[in-house]
Amino acid sequence: MQELDRTAPAPEDWRVELIGVPAGTEVHLRLRLESVMEGVLVSGEIEAPLTGSCARCLESIEDTLSLDLQELYAYEGSTTEATSEEDEVRRIEGDYLDLEPLARDTVVLALPLAPVCRDDCAGLCVDCGQRLDDLPDDHAHEIVDARWAGLAAKFGTPSSSPGAPGESPTTEEN
Numbered sequence: 001m002q003e004l005d006r007t008a009p010a011p012e013d014w015r016v017e018l019i020g021v022p023a024g025t026e027v028h029l030r031l032r033l034e035s036v037m038e039g040v041l042v043s044g045e046i047e048a049p050l051t052g053s054c055a056r057c058l059e060s061i062e063d064t065l066s067l068d069l070q071e072l073y074a075y076e077g078s079t080t081e082a083t084s085e086e087d088e089v090r091r092i093e094g095d096y097l098d099l100e101p102l103a104r105d106t107v108v109l110a111l112p113l114a115p116v117c118r119d120d121c122a123g124l125c126v127d128c129g130q131r132l133d134d135l136p137d138d139h140a141h142e143i144v145d146a147r148w149a150g151l152a153a154k155f156g157t158p159s160s161s162p163g164a165p166g167e168s169p170t171t172e173e174n
Ligand SMILES: [Zn+2]
Pocket: 054, 055, 056, 057, 058, 059, 116, 117, 118, 121, 122, 123
C-alpha cells in the first residue's frame, strides 16, 4: 500500500456552465493506492476550490469542493479488464496510473448544473432584475393593466383644460 499526498494545479476544463475549478488553482489529493488481485485500488479524497455564479440571482459563489473517491485501476490482462467494456474501466498503463481523468470525472460529475448562492435564494425580481434577497419583503411593482393605460393618461394629465381663463377684453363704454 502506498500513500500519496499531492497538490497539483487545476487544468482548464474542470467546469460546467456556471461553476468550476479555476484553472491553475491548487487541487489537493490525499490518496491510498492499494494493490489488489485485479489491479490497484485508489481511494481517498480530493479537495478543490470552486468559483461560479448563482443560477437564480447571478451572485458570485466561492466554495471548496471536498469529495471522496474510490476507483479500481485494472491490470492489463486481468479478468476485470477482460470482462469490462473499453470505457468503463480504468487501466494501468505500464507502471503508470493516470490520476487526472479520475480526478476530473470525480470533480466534474459533482458540479451542480444549477448552483445556488444559498439553498433558499429567492432569485431576481422579474420586473426590475434586482436580487430579491437584497430588497425589502414587501418589494413590489405597481402593475398597470394595459387596457386602463389610455384612461390613466387621459385623466392623469391636465393638458386638455378648456381654454385659459385669460382676461376678457374690457368692454368699452363710450
Ligand atoms: Zn442566489
